[in-house]
Amino acid sequence: MGLSPTTVSRLPVYLRELELLSQAGVETISSTGLAEVVGVTPSQLRKDLSHLGSYGTRGVGYHIAGLQAQIGRELGTARGWPVVIIGVGNLGRALAGYAGFSSRGFRIAALVDPDPAVIGTVVHGVEVSDLAELEAVITRTKATIAVLATPPAAAQSVVDRVVHQGVTSILTFAATVLAVPDGVIVRKVDLGQELQILAYYEQRKSEEVVR
Amino acid sequence: MGLSPTTVSRLPVYLRELELLSQAGVETISSTGLAEVVGVTPSQLRKDLSHLGSYGTRGVGYHIAGLQAQIGRELGTARGWPVVIIGVGNLGRALAGYAGFSSRGFRIAALVDPDPAVIGTVVHGVEVSDLAELEAVITRTKATIAVLATPPAAAQSVVDRVVHQGVTSILTFAATVLAVPDGVIVRKVDLGQELQILAYYEQRKSEEVVR
Numbered sequence: 001m002g003l004s005p006t007t008v009s010r011l012p013v014y015l016r017e018l019e020l021l022s023q024a025g026v027e028t029i030s031s032t033g034l035a036e037v038v039g040v041t042p043s044q045l046r047k048d049l050s051h052l053g054s055y056g057t058r059g060v061g062y063h064i065a066g067l068q069a070q071i072g073r074e075l076g077t078a079r080g081w082p083v084v085i086i087g088v089g090n091l092g093r094a095l096a097g098y099a100g101f102s103s104r105g106f107r108i109a110a111l112v113d114p115d116p117a118v119i120g121t122v123v124h125g126v127e128v129s130d131l132a133e134l135e136a137v138i139t140r141t142k143a144t145i146a147v148l149a150t151p152p153a154a155a156q157s158v159v160d161r162v163v164h165q166g167v168t169s170i171l172t173f174a175a176t177v178l179a180v181p182d183g184v185i186v187r188k189v190d191l192g193q194e195l196q197i198l199a200y201y202e203q204r205k206s207e208e209v210v211r
Numbered sequence: 212m213g214l215s216p217t218t219v220s221r222l223p224v225y226l227r228e229l230e231l232l233s234q235a236g237v238e239t240i241s242s243t244g245l246a247e248v249v250g251v252t253p254s255q256l257r258k259d260l261s262h263l264g265s266y267g268t269r270g271v272g273y274h275i276a277g278l279q280a281q282i283g284r285e286l287g288t289a290r291g292w293p294v295v296i297i298g299v300g301n302l303g304r305a306l307a308g309y310a311g312f313s314s315r316g317f318r319i320a321a322l323v324d325p326d327p328a329v330i331g332t333v334v335h336g337v338e339v340s341d342l343a344e345l346e347a348v349i350t351r352t353k354a355t356i357a358v359l360a361t362p363p364a365a366a367q368s369v370v371d372r373v374v375h376q377g378v379t380s381i382l383t384f385a386a387t388v389l390a391v392p393d394g395v396i397v398r399k400v401d402l403g404q405e406l407q408i409l410a411y412y413e414q415r416k417s418e419e420v421v422r
Contacts, residue, residue: 100403192311
């Protein structure tokens, strides 16, 4: 049985907070305590974790190491998923060097860019391949996850090519609509939206001062 | 009355889809149609928008231009909020050049970095200031929103300094826990979590093949 999308989207958050607790030397935590650090209600937390078959122990709570292993298995984080990053501008470079990818079980298998000045250079230990050879790169690396850090205008043609080559998960930073066939999952990261959420609260604060 | 955090987090998504529809020449849309492009249920959409006092018209739906203006006002996007970006590595540079910030009513008022080789250079039209002068930069720009693109180890000390100077909203890319006083809002962007969500679906697909 599959988990609901909202439960899936919370699992990495749980995993991350468990890692921080573990690093701090904490061994067990109550559902209330874990819910608080994660920012969900205790009942939501218990429900999410019960879907994984994890119920905690009355009076003890959850064993952090066990819960980490269980969520990690569910997310497949031990697999070293090969990821191809397309677009090696500032954003692509930042992503290539992002420690959070490797610590979460991902491996930057290839970097791809169309710029002759960039092709062949080594970025964070990976040589940049020519965008013209994208199909061969995907075949060679067996990447099923692609990260798009291209300009918006280039995004759809890149998506068409990677999907044709068997990529089924796409993380995109390009602020544009992407058409993909059924079965391909696209997650958009829109940094402007995050700022807009902050602006809402800023606006409310300034209104409160005026009133 | 304030909106719930989950409603607030959806408003930028609504606004963005309305912009795309508007660019495509669409003038009105039914709640069902808008809900579908946004990816929520129609009842959720109607509830969210009713909090803004927007109910649509039976048989017509929502007027896109009007709804855009209304959500924009709620989010304060017309204000040109000054934002300071701290950390001018690859990520900070990518953020400084990110078109989605200016199109959503934000203005990169300052870039700050401790590296003498970077201080004084101009990145996307903004001269990089010395981190040592962070307090003066915030006073001068009146920024109340800070974007942290620093290494994790530097993040807390930067946060303490900006908060002391009156910054009340922080968007952080640093994968670390940040302590802030009440009333300061922190939003974390964790790019590794986005990949983990994709990995969950990849894992399920490969299990289905095996079964």
